[in-house]
Every structure is written in C-alpha cells, then in structure tokens.
Amino acid sequence: MDGAVLARRARELLPDLPVVYASGRSSMLDAAIRVPGSVFVAKPYMPERVGRILADAVNAAARVPA
Secondary structure: OOHHHHHHHHHHHOOOOOOEEEEOOOHHHHHHHHOOOOEEEEOOOOHHHHHHHHHHHHHHHHOOOO
16 A cells, blocks of 8 residues: 555545655655645655644644534
8 A cells, every 4th residue: 555545545534634745756746636635745855844844734634623
C-alpha cells in the first residue's frame, strides 16, 4: 500500500483528516490531487516549511465543525 491508498482509506474513516504528502517524485502530485484538501510538498524541502504546512493543516481541521 502506498501513501495515496492509505490517505484515501483513512479519509473514508475520518473525512476531515489532514493529509500532507511529501515525495521526491512529481508523480505523487497526481495522487495528492485525488485526495480533496490534501497538500503536496516536493522534496527537498525545508523542515520549517513543512512544520508550517503541518500546523496549518491541523489548525484547519480543528476549525471544521464536528
């Protein structure tokens, strides 16, 4: 199972789950687009940038009404 399959299955259980992909292969971008609301981060990346992206994703999910 790759990350895209895992993300889709996880979203079936938790529709508001934040999903962030990181890959050195641009082909992963296609998979990220198929999971609504996901974010794709191309490698190499700065850890600080990924930290901001993850914080934003978690904060956005926290604002979604239950």
